[in-house]
Amino acid sequence: MLGLSLSGFTAPWWFTLVVGIGLLVAGYLWVQRRRRRNTLRFTNLELLEKVAPKRAGWYRHAPAALLGVALLLLTVSLAGPTVRERVPRNRAVVMMAVDVSLSMKATDVQPTRLAAAQSAAKSFVEGLTPGVNLGLVAFAGTATVLVSPTTDRESVKQAIDSLRLAESTATGDAIVACLRTIESFGKLLGGADGAPPARIVLMTDGKEMTGTTSSTVAAKDAAKAKVPISSISFGTEQGTVDIEGKTVRVPVDDEAMKEIAELSGGEFHKAATAEQLRKVYDTLGEQIGYENKQVDASRPWLALGTLAALVAVAGALLLGQRIP
Structure with missing residues (x-):
C-alpha cells in the first residue's frame, strides 16, 4: 500500500x-x-x-x-495519503431482463439459447457482490417482474429456473418495467446519499416485435434516469426454430442491441456461445458489484x-x- x-x-x-x-x-x-x-x-x-x-x-x-x-x-x-481500492457497491440495484420469446429455444447455442442463458444467469447471481440488490424481469409479448430487487439470491435463482417461453418480443416494455421497479425501490432505499446506483442487464436474441414503448424511447428514458443498460446480444446469425412444423430463421439483432446500449450510456456485449455468455456475466459482475474509490x-x-x-x-x- x-x-x-x-x-x-x-x-x-x-x-x-x-x-x-x-x-x-x-x-x-x-x-x-x-x-x-x-x-x-x-x-x-x-x-x-x-x-x-x-x-x-x-x-x-x-x-x-x-x-x-x-x-x-x-x-x-x-x-x-490515499489509494484506489475496489469496494463493494452495497446499495446498488441491478435488474436482469431476460428474453423468453420462442426464438430462445434455438439450438445454435447448446443445449438451447434459453437453457444456456439460465445457466449463465445463475452463475452471475451467485458471483454478484452479496450487498447488491438484484431483480428479475422476463419478457416476451409482455414484460413481467418476477423478482423485485433483493439480496436473497435463492429467490432469483428459483425464478430463473422457472422461465418459460412465450410468443413475441417486447424489448421496450421490459426496459420500462425495469426502470419503474428501480424507481420504486430507490424511493424506499434512498436517503441522505440519494437514489442508489442502478443498472439494467438486458439479454435478448431477436428483434423487437411488439410493445407499448419502443426500445429506443425506453433506452433514452434510461439515460435520463441515469440507469445504463448492459445489452447482451445472444445467439448466432444461423439460429433457427421449429414453429408449427416450419423452420423459421431467428438471427440475432446486434445493431438494435448496440443502439439500446449507446442511447442509455451503457455497453454492448456479443455472446455467440454459452462460454462467451458466462464470460460476459463475469465481466458485468465485476463492473456492477464493485467500484474504485479513493480510500485512506x-x-x-x-x-x-x-x-x-x-x-x-x-x-x-x-x-x-x-x-x-
Missing part, C-alpha cells in the same frame, strides 16, 4: 513540515561540526583522551537519523513513523544515555 501505490493526498499542505525537518537536520549537523571544532581547541590532547569518555563511532548518529525518518513518515501520514492509506505510514520514533529514542538512551 505504500510507495508507488499512492494515488493522491487529501491534505498535501502538511508537506510544508519537511522544511522544518530539513532545518532540524541542518541544525544537528551544525552542532556536530561545532562540537568537533571545540574539541580541537583543547590543546592537551593526551589529557583529553584520559578525561573524556570514549565516544561511539558513526552509529552514534543512527538514533538522530532514525528520528528524522520517523518525522518524514509521520508527515506523510498527516498529508492524508495513512495508517501504515503512521504506524511506521511511530515505530521508527520509538526505536530512535531507545537507541539514543542505549548509546548516549539521552534522547536525541
Whole structure:
C-alpha cells in the first residue's frame, strides 16, 4: 500500500513540515561540526583522551537519523495519503431482463439459447457482490417482474429456473418495467446519499416485435434516469426454430442491441456461445458489484513513523544515555 501505490493526498499542505525537518537536520549537523571544532581547541590532547569518555563511532548518529525518518513518515501520514481500492457497491440495484420469446429455444447455442442463458444467469447471481440488490424481469409479448430487487439470491435463482417461453418480443416494455421497479425501490432505499446506483442487464436474441414503448424511447428514458443498460446480444446469425412444423430463421439483432446500449450510456456485449455468455456475466459482475474509490492509506505510514520514533529514542538512551 505504500510507495508507488499512492494515488493522491487529501491534505498535501502538511508537506510544508519537511522544511522544518530539513532545518532540524541542518541544525544537528551544525552542532556536530561545532562540537568537533571545540574539541580541537583543547590543546592537551593526551589529557583529553584520559578525561573524556570514549565516544561511539558513526552509529552514534543512527538514533538522530532514525528520528528524522520517523518525522518524514509521520508527515506523510498527516498529508492524508490515499489509494484506489475496489469496494463493494452495497446499495446498488441491478435488474436482469431476460428474453423468453420462442426464438430462445434455438439450438445454435447448446443445449438451447434459453437453457444456456439460465445457466449463465445463475452463475452471475451467485458471483454478484452479496450487498447488491438484484431483480428479475422476463419478457416476451409482455414484460413481467418476477423478482423485485433483493439480496436473497435463492429467490432469483428459483425464478430463473422457472422461465418459460412465450410468443413475441417486447424489448421496450421490459426496459420500462425495469426502470419503474428501480424507481420504486430507490424511493424506499434512498436517503441522505440519494437514489442508489442502478443498472439494467438486458439479454435478448431477436428483434423487437411488439410493445407499448419502443426500445429506443425506453433506452433514452434510461439515460435520463441515469440507469445504463448492459445489452447482451445472444445467439448466432444461423439460429433457427421449429414453429408449427416450419423452420423459421431467428438471427440475432446486434445493431438494435448496440443502439439500446449507446442511447442509455451503457455497453454492448456479443455472446455467440454459452462460454462467451458466462464470460460476459463475469465481466458485468465485476463492473456492477464493485467500484474504485479513493480510500485512506495513512495508517501504515503512521504506524511506521511511530515505530521508527520509538526505536530512535531507545537507541539514543542505549548509546548516549539521552534522547536525541
